[in-house]
Amino acid sequence: MKISVKAIPNSKTEEVVKEGDRFLVRVKESAKEGRANRAVVRLLAQHFKVAQGSIIIVSGLKNKNKIVDILR
Template identity: 50%
Template structure:
């Protein structure tokens, strides 16, 4: 089972975090790493793996490696479970007061 997820990345941000969902269903991700030599892509896959509770090797960028708009695949989860885990991780990072 593999889930696909559209992701919109902001490289070179002040901090790295999953920041929410866009109206079109894409996940917004900010990463500190610059978009050089795949560093931002690796940061995105690490963040997603941690939030989804899967191994880092289970997450990969399958489209948009050189673009801010990417498609990521996550092995071992269906899309509903992946979105649920990411939403929970975003809420936990925001804290009980919502931010």
């Protein structure tokens, strides 16, 4: 299942929120050295109750807007 995600790094809280046809993922980590991407994967895995290895960022590794594939 592919979903559209907007990552928001440097947030005070960590959460996954459905907004229309995409998900907002707020993470505390900064966008440096892939830390925010790893946090996005971790939070999405918790939200969808799948292993972190089942979450793949298809596009947007260096962008706040991402396409993520969730393997079930």
